[in-house]
Amino acid sequence: MELRWVCAVLLVLPGAWGECPQPPRFAFAEPLTPPEQSYAVGATQRYRCRPGYTVARDKAPVVTCLDNSTWSENPDFCIGKSCGPVDIPNGKFNYTTNLLFGATITYTCDLGYRLIGKSSAKCVLGNNEVVWDSNPYCEIIPCLPPPVIKNGQVTDGDRDFTFGMAVTYSCNKGFSLIGDATIHCMTDDNLNGVWSSPAPECKVVRCKNPEVKNGKKLSGFGTEHTYKNSVTFECKPGYLLNGSNVVTCEAENTWKPPLPTCDPIFCGPAPHFPFAELTSTVGNSSLAETKLSYRCKPGYTAASGKTSVVTCLIDKTWSADPDFCIRQQCTPPTIANGDVIADNFLFETVVTFTCHPGYELKESSSAKCVVSGNGVDWDTAPPYCERELPDILCEEPPTIDNGMHNGTKGRDFGHGSVVVYKCSDGFSLVGAALLQCVAGDQYGGVWSKPAPECRGGANMIIVGIFPLLLAMLIMNV
Numbered sequence: 001m002e003l004r005w006v007c008a009v010l011l012v013l014p015g016a017w018g019e020c021p022q023p024p025r026f027a028f029a030e031p032l033t034p035p036e037q038s039y040a041v042g043a044t045q046r047y048r049c050r051p052g053y054t055v056a057r058d059k060a061p062v063v064t065c066l067d068n069s070t071w072s073e074n075p076d077f078c079i080g081k082s083c084g085p086v087d088i089p090n091g092k093f094n095y096t097t098n099l100l101f102g103a104t105i106t107y108t109c110d111l112g113y114r115l116i117g118k119s120s121a122k123c124v125l126g127n128n129e130v131v132w133d134s135n136p137y138c139e140i141i142p143c144l145p146p147p148v149i150k151n152g153q154v155t156d157g158d159r160d161f162t163f164g165m166a167v168t169y170s171c172n173k174g175f176s177l178i179g180d181a182t183i184h185c186m187t188d189d190n191l192n193g194v195w196s197s198p199a200p201e202c203k204v205v206r207c208k209n210p211e212v213k214n215g216k217k218l219s220g221f222g223t224e225h226t227y228k229n230s231v232t233f234e235c236k237p238g239y240l241l242n243g244s245n246v247v248t249c250e251a252e253n254t255w256k257p258p259l260p261t262c263d264p265i266f267c268g269p270a271p272h273f274p275f276a277e278l279t280s281t282v283g284n285s286s287l288a289e290t291k292l293s294y295r296c297k298p299g300y301t302a303a304s305g306k307t308s309v310v311t312c313l314i315d316k317t318w319s320a321d322p323d324f325c326i327r328q329q330c331t332p333p334t335i336a337n338g339d340v341i342a343d344n345f346l347f348e349t350v351v352t353f354t355c356h357p358g359y360e361l362k363e364s365s366s367a368k369c370v371v372s373g374n375g376v377d378w379d380t381a382p383p384y385c386e387r388e389l390p391d392i393l394c395e396e397p398p399t400i401d402n403g404m405h406n407g408t409k410g411r412d413f414g415h416g417s418v419v420v421y422k423c424s425d426g427f428s429l430v431g432a433a434l435l436q437c438v439a440g441d442q443y444g445g446v447w448s449k450p451a452p453e454c455r456g457g458a459n460m461i462i463v464g465i466f467p468l469l470l471a472m473l474i475m476n477v
Ligand SMILES: *[C@@H]1O[C@H](CO)[C@@H](O)[C@H](O)[C@H]1NC(C)=O
Pocket: 066, 068, 070
């Protein structure tokens, strides 16, 4: 009943213009004097800050009744006191608003430390002062003592083990340490310490002496092979390594990766060359690295800077210098008053000869460079060019007294022409009856012999002279 009455009064009161109702209430302050029912315009009400608060700088803890019957606004004239920053070794705190009365901070620890206590604190009142209501601390994260192992020990094992510390194991003589020799204290959840890996094991490890057929060891020659010992292999020439060339003795007394094999590589039949032949017979298949010797066929000679050795490569092909034999060359022929027509003078080349104009080629008009003894030579002696003579003509054969020749007048008497002389009856021929047209000293032709003579018989002379003498005698008488 009474409450309902009070409400009615509160609703009615503001109606009175020129007066203020009860002054405002604040969480941070309380009226210094008990509030009254109404205040005249201009009246003030002073406050005092509640515990945990203090008067804000440049503000007065007072409100005034204004003309329009409202209280002057003077917000936050008391503010919370500051709990201040906290010093938390190996950690830090965080806040969203401020460090004042009522604020909350959260604590976090540095890596390797864990928070002991409440992770948040509130700025609260205690003994009339503001204080953080919890004061946790950061503790370094501990690890359990490192595990004890058989046949080995941890060095420096008697102490506290905390985040970041490392311990190292060693094995007794004759035992191999399998795993990480050194482990360190770490954390997965920022609360509990764990060792970075399981403790190593100390075991007796022995791997069998590794043998690779057609291979040889390049390292790891001993016969005792223990943990982590490595052996390096190489295959003999002609064999290809299949697998890893390095194997390591692992904890299970086995080599890893598995031992390689050396697999043979073969090339096919020896290659054929038009210019060379094998120096020995070779089967249809040869192991890689096999070297075959060739010699140049007759007419060919080894090319300088090239090898006549052909090798079976690991890609199963034969390697050969291209054209390792080259054709031998015949001495370039010469011909006086003529030309040699040829691109080159190499083995099996045919050269042809021509003569300059006015000369005639004698002997073979071509020659071929062929094998001759250990080398090459022309298959025929070179020809020669002979001066071509103009037609040899003789003059008409000379006429003789008391005789004639059978040469027809006006005909040409060429080289070799023959005329025969004959004397008239009663005359006898003195000299050669047969003349032939032969080449003279100069270009023309001459008769081989002087023309013969036809002489009268001795009786004729007597017959001729005697009557004359007779007549002379008669006339003298
Ligand atoms: C009363 O007057 C003050 C100052 O003149 C003004 O700030 C405030 O808004 C007024 N209040 C009302 C309810 O009119």
